[in-house]
Amino acid sequence: MKVKNQEVIIPNNDDLANAALDEKLAEQEILRQSLEEKKKQAEEYYNQLLRLKAEFENYRKRVEKEKEKMYAYGKETILMKLVSLLDTLEQAEKNLTTENEKLKTENIIKGLSLITSDFRNFLKSEGLKVIESVGKKFNPHFHEVVEQEETEENEEGIILEELQKGYIFNGQVIRPAKVKIARELQNTPNESADIPE
Numbered sequence: 001m002k003v004k005n006q007e008v009i010i011p012n013n014d015d016l017a018n019a020a021l022d023e024k025l026a027e028q029e030i031l032r033q034s035l036e037e038k039k040k041q042a043e044e045y046y047n048q049l050l051r052l053k054a055e056f057e058n059y060r061k062r063v064e065k066e067k068e069k070m071y072a073y074g075k076e077t078i079l080m081k082l083v084s085l086l087d088t089l090e091q092a093e094k095n096l097t098t099e100n101e102k103l104k105t106e107n108i109i110k111g112l113s114l115i116t117s118d119f120r121n122f123l124k125s126e127g128l129k130v131i132e133s134v135g136k137k138f139n140p141h142f143h144e145v146v147e148q149e150e151t152e153e154n155e156e157g158i159i160l161e162e163l164q165k166g167y168i169f170n171g172q173v174i175r176p177a178k179v180k181i182a183r184e185l186q187n188t189p190n191e192s193a194d195i196p197e
Helices: 013-093 101-125
Strands: 129-130 145-152 159-165 167-169 171-174 177-183
Touching: 013 101, 101 129, 129 159
Parallel strands: 145 177
Antiparallel strands: 129 167, 159 177, 167 171
8 A cells, every 4th residue: 555645734824924914804804894884874874864954944944934824814814803893883983973962872872782793793703602600500610709699599509690701712711700699598696596485
């Protein structure tokens, strides 16, 4: 049997160092490329952020302008209704120029009634509701007691008289009604019960 001589190559230190250096350079290149990709991605995100910020700012400005337009439109609508009331007032004022005192008084009463009616209709059309009070049971959410009257005719807490109207707007009380309510009769100290002798 013949054995051939095989040559075993043992790497020297320079070869090992070069291989390690090549490996490190390859790793470094991979890291550099990864860093470049991350920089590009970060720049894209930053640019997207800037665009979104600009778009949001434009949206905010547009909404603010629309809100101002709606506010102005709402004021215009209300002012047009008030102009109608002004027309009625001016017409009533013209009718006061008559010499006849009886006719003047009648004109004032008619004009005042017309203005009051127009103004009530205006407030109602805007969503204002009157709180119904007289004959109802006192409710602290809708009424404010300013007077009490002792009575046998009504149950305690029943509203006898409305001294000032109350109003509800958009489901909330904006002014409670000021009312006079019934209170049970109280025996005064001067009145003595019949005591048998």
